[in-house]
Amino acid sequence: MPKIKTNRVKYPEGWELIEPTLRGFEAKMREAENDPHDGKRKCEALWPIFRIANQRSRYIFDLYYRRKEISKELYEFCLDQDYADRNLIAKWKKSGYERLCCLRCMQPRDHNFGTTCVCRVPKNLREEKVIECVHCGCRGCASGDFSSSKQDDEDED
Ligand SMILES: [Zn+2]
Ligand SMILES: [Zn+2]
Structure with a gap:
């Protein structure tokens, strides 16, 4: 989960370009967490959350490694703020994963x-x-x- 932001956070350049997408993921995540999951198995209730977290990490990963549209500073910022999963991305860089x-x-x-x-x-x-x-x-x-x-x-x- 992204940490609570305070005004003291300094946003790197380019943040405003990715912020709307990240906010979108955040909203979807909140929706998934608040979903009453009636009738679903317990494990199934968590699936949407995993899926959104994965998509969000993939978004950051692609922007930096494939599309090269964000700076290293912004990329690191996103990892530090838990917008993307550093450990998962480390795996994506390995062949087979x-x-x-x-x-x-x-x-x-x-x-x-x-x-x-x-x-x-x-x-x-x-x-x-x-x-x-x-x-x-x-x-x-x-x-x-x-x-x-x-x-x-x-x-x-
Ligand atoms: Zn899995
Ligand atoms: Zn899998």
């Missing part, structure tokens, strides 16, 4: 499918084609699932 949904799904324990969460298993190795993992509701985040077609616009460097 580019699309990791959350840190929990890569923990080798507590998984039904051997040593990793079902969502980390590439689509072509899974029996079920449609899944939602129990931890965060991920529908598959193995890097291979994304390497073809729709990711062509993302240049690796």
Whole structure:
């Protein structure tokens, strides 16, 4: 969760360009947290929160590493203010983890499918084609699932 802001926080240059998007994520997050989640399993109630947190980290990550639209100072600021998950981003930089949904799904324990969460298993190795993992509701985040077609616009460097 982002820390409570005081007026003493000094916002780096460029902040005003990303602030509306970050506020949007914040609003969605609040909505998800306040959702009464009637009839959902307990774990499912947390899925939207994981998903939004992931999207928000991805937004910051893309802006800095792929689109190169924000300064290092602003990037670090976002991490310090918990707008993005530093540990998750560290994984995204590693080959094989580019699309990791959350840190929990890569923990080798507590998984039904051997040593990793079902969502980390590439689509072509899974029996079920449609899944939602129990931890965060991920529908598959193995890097291979994304390497073809729709990711062509993302240049690796
Ligand atoms: Zn996953
Ligand atoms: Zn996950």
